Amino acid sequence: xxxxxxxxxKPDAVKKNVIGKIVDxxxxxxxxxxxxxxxQLSLEEAKAFYAVHKERPFYESLTQFMTSGxxxxxxxxxxxxxxxxxxxxxxxxxxQADPGTIxxxxxxxxxxxxxxxxxxxxxxxQEIAFFFSGRQLIG
Ligand code: CMP
Numbered sequence: 001x002x003x004x005x006x007x008x009x010k011p012d013a014v015k016k017n018v019i020g021k022i023v024d025x026x027x028x029x030x031x032x033x034x035x036x037x038x039x040q041l042s043l044e045e046a047k048a049f050y051a052v053h054k055e056r057p058f059y060e061s062l063t064q065f066m067t068s069g070x071x072x073x074x075x076x077x078x079x080x081x082x083x084x085x086x087x088x089x090x091x092x093x094x095x096q097a098d099p100g101t102i103x104x105x106x107x108x109x110x111x112x113x114x115x116x117x118x119x120x121x122x123x124x125x126q127e128i129a130f131f132f133s134g135r136q137l138i139g
Contacts, residue, residue: 004034004075004137005082005118006127011069012112014038019072022115025088025102026076034137035075041067049130058111065111073131077139082124085117 009022026033041049046063053059076085090101094113097104107113118124128137 003081004077005124007074008116009072013114031076031078034077035132038072
Protein backbone atom coordinates (compact mmCIF):
# COMPACT_ATOMS: atom_id res chain seq x y z
CA UNK A 1 0.00 0.00 0.00
CA UNK A 2 1.25 3.49 -0.88
CA UNK A 3 1.87 5.34 2.40
CA UNK A 4 3.40 8.48 3.83
CA UNK A 5 5.27 8.83 7.11
CA UNK A 6 7.00 11.57 9.08
CA UNK A 7 10.76 11.39 9.54
CA UNK A 8 12.79 13.72 11.78
CA UNK A 9 16.56 14.01 11.66
CA LYS A 10 17.22 14.92 15.29
CA PRO A 11 19.63 17.57 16.66
CA ASP A 12 22.42 15.04 17.35
CA ALA A 13 22.53 13.92 13.69
CA VAL A 14 22.22 17.48 12.36
CA LYS A 15 25.21 18.44 14.59
CA LYS A 16 27.18 15.46 13.20
CA ASN A 17 26.58 16.87 9.68
CA VAL A 18 25.02 13.66 8.35
CA ILE A 19 21.73 15.01 6.93
CA GLY A 20 22.72 13.96 3.42
CA LYS A 21 23.90 10.51 4.49
CA ILE A 22 20.57 9.88 6.25
CA VAL A 23 18.51 11.18 3.31
CA ASP A 24 20.50 8.83 1.05
CA UNK A 25 19.44 5.82 3.16
CA UNK A 26 15.83 6.60 2.23
CA UNK A 27 16.34 7.53 -1.42
CA UNK A 28 18.57 4.55 -2.13
CA UNK A 29 15.75 2.28 -0.90
CA UNK A 30 13.30 3.81 -3.41
CA UNK A 31 11.56 6.06 -0.87
CA UNK A 32 10.56 9.49 -2.20
CA UNK A 33 10.79 12.71 -0.17
CA UNK A 34 7.57 14.67 -0.70
CA UNK A 35 8.35 17.48 1.78
CA UNK A 36 11.43 18.60 3.72
CA UNK A 37 12.45 21.54 5.94
CA UNK A 38 15.03 22.44 8.58
CA UNK A 39 13.70 24.17 11.67
CA GLN A 40 14.29 24.90 15.35
CA LEU A 41 11.56 23.43 17.56
CA SER A 42 10.35 25.53 20.49
CA LEU A 43 9.95 23.77 23.84
CA GLU A 44 6.17 24.08 23.49
CA GLU A 45 6.28 22.42 20.07
CA ALA A 46 8.53 19.60 21.28
CA LYS A 47 6.25 18.99 24.27
CA ALA A 48 3.19 18.92 22.02
CA PHE A 49 4.83 16.62 19.46
CA TYR A 50 5.86 14.12 22.15
CA ALA A 51 2.74 14.58 24.34
CA VAL A 52 2.11 10.81 24.17
CA HIS A 53 5.26 10.38 26.29
CA LYS A 54 4.46 13.06 28.89
CA GLU A 55 4.24 10.58 31.79
CA ARG A 56 7.58 8.96 30.91
CA PRO A 57 10.63 9.73 33.07
CA PHE A 58 12.57 10.83 29.96
CA TYR A 59 9.98 13.37 28.71
CA GLU A 60 11.72 16.45 30.14
CA SER A 61 15.14 15.40 28.93
CA LEU A 62 13.78 14.33 25.51
CA THR A 63 12.09 17.68 24.90
CA GLN A 64 15.22 19.54 26.03
CA PHE A 65 17.29 17.46 23.61
CA MET A 66 14.85 17.98 20.73
CA THR A 67 15.16 21.76 21.20
CA SER A 68 18.96 21.75 21.61
CA GLY A 69 19.51 22.54 17.92
CA UNK A 70 17.83 22.42 14.53
CA UNK A 71 16.06 19.35 13.19
CA UNK A 72 15.13 18.32 9.65
CA UNK A 73 11.54 17.15 9.19
CA UNK A 74 10.55 15.17 6.11
CA UNK A 75 7.55 13.39 4.70
CA UNK A 76 8.57 10.07 3.13
CA UNK A 77 6.40 8.30 0.57
CA UNK A 78 6.49 4.73 -0.70
CA UNK A 79 5.02 1.24 -0.60
CA UNK A 80 4.72 0.26 3.08
CA UNK A 81 6.97 3.19 3.99
CA UNK A 82 5.93 3.30 7.67
CA UNK A 83 7.38 -0.15 8.41
CA UNK A 84 10.15 0.27 5.84
CA UNK A 85 11.34 3.48 7.50
CA UNK A 86 11.35 1.80 10.91
CA UNK A 87 13.48 -1.04 9.51
CA UNK A 88 15.91 1.45 7.94
CA UNK A 89 16.12 3.40 11.26
CA UNK A 90 16.74 0.34 13.45
CA UNK A 91 15.80 -0.16 17.10
CA UNK A 92 15.17 2.89 19.34
CA UNK A 93 18.24 1.99 21.40
CA UNK A 94 21.25 2.03 19.06
CA UNK A 95 22.89 -0.68 21.20
CA GLN A 96 20.13 -2.99 19.96
CA ALA A 97 19.94 -1.68 16.39
CA ASP A 98 20.91 -4.02 13.54
CA PRO A 99 24.19 -3.26 11.76
CA GLY A 100 23.72 -0.97 8.78
CA THR A 101 20.68 0.81 10.22
CA ILE A 102 20.68 4.60 10.67
CA UNK A 103 20.67 4.33 14.45
CA UNK A 104 23.47 1.75 14.53
CA UNK A 105 25.59 4.04 12.37
CA UNK A 106 24.71 7.54 13.61
CA UNK A 107 22.89 7.47 16.99
CA UNK A 108 24.66 8.28 20.26
CA UNK A 109 22.31 6.65 22.80
CA UNK A 110 18.65 5.72 23.40
CA UNK A 111 17.63 9.39 23.65
CA UNK A 112 19.99 10.97 21.12
CA UNK A 113 19.07 8.39 18.52
CA UNK A 114 19.48 10.36 15.26
CA UNK A 115 16.01 9.93 13.79
CA UNK A 116 12.32 9.67 14.56
CA UNK A 117 9.76 7.85 12.44
CA UNK A 118 6.00 7.52 12.80
CA UNK A 119 4.91 4.13 14.15
CA UNK A 120 1.46 3.65 12.54
CA UNK A 121 -0.83 5.15 9.87
CA UNK A 122 -2.81 7.23 12.43
CA UNK A 123 0.27 8.71 14.06
CA UNK A 124 1.84 9.29 10.64
CA UNK A 125 -1.17 11.38 9.58
CA GLN A 126 -1.11 13.35 12.86
CA GLU A 127 2.65 13.91 12.79
CA ILE A 128 2.66 14.98 9.12
CA ALA A 129 -0.14 17.49 9.84
CA PHE A 130 1.86 18.79 12.84
CA PHE A 131 4.55 20.13 10.48
CA PHE A 132 3.06 20.42 6.98
CA SER A 133 -0.08 21.65 5.27
CA GLY A 134 -1.54 19.56 2.43
CA ARG A 135 -0.22 21.88 -0.24
CA GLN A 136 3.35 21.52 1.07
CA LEU A 137 3.33 17.81 0.18
CA ILE A 138 4.59 17.52 -3.36
CA GLY A 139 4.26 13.92 -4.58
P1 CMP B 1 11.47 8.44 19.09
O1 CMP B 1 11.33 7.34 18.09
O2 CMP B 1 11.53 9.83 18.57
O3 CMP B 1 10.28 8.33 20.15
C1 CMP B 1 10.39 8.77 21.46
C2 CMP B 1 11.78 9.14 21.83
O4 CMP B 1 12.04 9.14 23.21
C3 CMP B 1 12.76 8.11 21.28
O5 CMP B 1 12.82 8.17 19.90
C4 CMP B 1 14.01 8.50 22.03
O6 CMP B 1 14.62 9.70 21.51
C5 CMP B 1 13.40 8.83 23.39
N1 CMP B 1 13.48 7.68 24.29
C6 CMP B 1 12.87 6.49 24.18
N2 CMP B 1 13.16 5.68 25.22
C7 CMP B 1 14.01 6.39 26.00
C8 CMP B 1 14.68 6.12 27.22
N3 CMP B 1 14.55 4.95 27.83
N4 CMP B 1 15.44 7.10 27.73
C9 CMP B 1 15.57 8.28 27.12
N5 CMP B 1 14.95 8.59 25.95
C10 CMP B 1 14.19 7.66 25.41
